[in-house]
Amino acid sequence: MSPATTLYRGHEGMWMWVVHRTTGIAIFFFLLVHVLDTALVRVSPEAYNEVIGSYKTPLYAIIEAGLVAAIALHAFNGLRVIAVDRSTWALRHQRQLVWAVWIGFAILMLGFLPRHLMHAFGGA
Amino acid sequence: MTATAEAPAKAGAVPSMTVTLKILRFDPDGLDGREPGSEYWEEFTVEAHATDRVLDALHKIKWDIDGTLAFRRSCAHGVCGSDAMRINARNRLACKTLLKDLNPARPITVEPIKGLPVEKDLIVDMEPFFASYREIMPFLMTSGPTPERERLQSPEDRAKFDDTTKCILCAACTTSCPVFWTDGQYFGPQAIVGAHRFIFDSRDEGEWDRLEILNDKAGVWKCRTAFNCTEACPRGIEVTKAISEVKRALTTGTV
Numbered sequence: 105m106s107p108a109t110t111l112y113r114g115h116e117g118m119w120m121w122v123v124h125r126t127t128g129i130a131i132f133f134f135l136l137v138h139v140l141d142t143a144l145v146r147v148s149p150e151a152y153n154e155v156i157g158s159y160k161t162p163l164y165a166i167i168e169a170g171l172v173a174a175i176a177l178h179a180f181n182g183l184r185v186i187a188v189d190r191s192t193w194a195l196r197h198q199r200q201l202v203w204a205v206w207i208g209f210a211i212l213m214l215g216f217l218p219r220h221l222m223h224a225f226g227g228a
Numbered sequence: 229m230t231a232t233a234e235a236p237a238k239a240g241a242v243p244s245m246t247v248t249l250k251i252l253r254f255d256p257d258g259l260d261g262r263e264p265g266s267e268y269w270e271e272f273t274v275e276a277h278a279t280d281r282v283l284d285a286l287h288k289i290k291w292d293i294d295g296t297l298a299f300r301r302s303c304a305h306g307v308c309g310s311d312a313m314r315i316n317a318r319n320r321l322a323c324k325t326l327l328k329d330l331n332p333a334r335p336i337t338v339e340p341i342k343g344l345p346v347e348k349d350l351i352v353d354m355e356p357f358f359a360s361y362r363e364i365m366p367f368l369m370t371s372g373p374t375p376e377r378e379r380l381q382s383p384e385d386r387a388k389f390d391d392t393t394k395c396i397l398c399a400a401c402t403t404s405c406p407v408f409w410t411d412g413q414y415f416g417p418q419a420i421v422g423a424h425r426f427i428f429d430s431r432d433e434g435e436w437d438r439l440e441i442l443n444d445k446a447g448v449w450k451c452r453t454a455f456n457c458t459e460a461c462p463r464g465i466e467v468t469k470a471i472s473e474v475k476r477a478l479t480t481g482t483v
Contacts, residue, residue: 106267109252110317110337112404117455121406124452188453188472195469198455 116202124181127174134171165224169217176212180205242277247327248335249274249285251297254346259296267346271335276327282315282338283322299350306462309398313350314339319400319460341403343412357399360415364423364441369434379431389428392421392470394463401457401467413446417457417467420448424470427483435483439474448474 112118145152158164184201187194194201250271258264274288283304290297302308304323311322315338316330322338330336344352370379395418402408402416423442427435442448448471457467477483 107252107269109339109342110314112314112342112406112456113317114404114406114454114456115459117453117459118406121452121454185453188468189475192469192472195466195472198453 116199120181120184120202120205123177124185127178127181130174131171131178134174162224165220168224169220172216172220173209173213176209177205180208242279244275244277245328245332247274247276247285247332248272249282249289250335250337251289251349252337252339253297253349254340256348276332278326278328280327281323282320282325282327282330282336283311285327285336286322286338297350298348307396309396312341312398312400312403312462314341319404319456321398321400321462324462341399343403343405343409344399352403354399356412357402357416357418358397360402360419361397361422364415364419364438365434366422366426368426368429368432369437370431371433381430385430388430389425391465392425392428394465395421395425396463397422398462400460400462401465404456404460406454406456407450407452411446411450414450415442415447417451417471420451420471420474421465421467424474427474427477435477439478439483442474443478448478451475 141152141155144155159168184194184198184205187201188198248271250269252267253270254265254267255262256265258266262268272289272293274285274293276285276288283301286297286299286301290299299311299313299322301311301323303310306321306324309321312319313322314320315322315325316336317339319341327336338350340346340350340352344354344356346352397418399418401421402418405414405417408414408416420442423438426432427438451468451471453468453472455468458465458469461467
């Protein structure tokens with residue numbers, strides 16, 4: 105039994121690496137499920153309708169919001185990683201770019217969430 | 229009554245303070261009735277001056293409190309690169325880190341660097357780290373007869389790899405890398421820094437031999453730009469920038 109060691113105190117770059125990896129894996133599993141449920145239409149259209157119908161429940165509306173959040177974060181941070189790899193300016197300002205990623209993410213979610221939640225819960 | 233100049237505190241006196249060091253220890257032999265190979269935290273409290281470094285506190289522990297504490301150090305002045313360790317959860321050199329900069333009000337945690345096998349207390353087996361360094365062939369490679377005089381180089385050409393000549397092989401960068409922690413196959417930031425120093429040296433002709441080694445799937449492409457290496461380097465080398473330059477040389481085909 106070995107004692108708990110400390111968690112490495114990296115800065116923004118390390119945490120964005122964690123975020124990128126977590127969202128990447130989440131998106132991969134979404135795509136896996138998505139391929140399976142779409143393929144179901146070839147097996148049985150009734151079963152397909154039933155599965156897709158369950159996505160209209162409030163629980164899935166929240167999961168859907170999480171999916172959009174994961175994709176938005178992964179996309180914005182992906183652009184940051186590309187920029188860091190291609191330009192020395194971006195490499196030296198990578199911390200500021202982390203904030204740019206979160207600001208872009210916040211703006212996108214502020215536009216998306218009210219519309220999406222109104223649609224899911226407001227009955228609009 | 230004649231006025232007398234009351235001597236206040238002695239001029240130049242350094243304020244002292246009490247600090248607690250919480251050290252992660254590893255005992256391979258099983259002394260004092262411990263199981264061989266047991267790992268445990270141990271706290272030591274020492275008196276230190278405001279000018280003392282973490283290394284001075286470790287010396288005090290080893291010399292005055294517990295002689296079994298094991299750690300590496302050689303020059304003690306930030307040049308030899310022996311005493312890289314994880315201090316307050318970040319890789320630093322114990323000889324370049326002042327106690328007063330670490331919030332001495334709370335215990336200062338000291339752990340061995342991560343990702344290399346621990347041998348005893350703060351000493352790790354550096355061999356996998358040096359093996360990666362050897363693999364990138366860190367020596368001058370030339371063809372043709374040896375010139376009778378120095379191999380000349382313009383200041384501009386010298387500046388291209390100036391940053392990476394500062395490396396002291398302390399392993400603070402490699403063992404701060406999240407990719408290296410989970411994938412021991414990865415060359416690690418230091419080996420790429422070592423390769424960069426020769427790849428961008430105009431006098432060297434082995435650049436493509438080294439670039440081919442680093443083009444491997446355990447090479448530069450494993451870098452995920454987490455920037456831990458750049459932030460950990462006690463010499464201030466822009467490690468991620470050096471790795472980026474190697475990546476760019478590989479994608480553009482020009483050095």
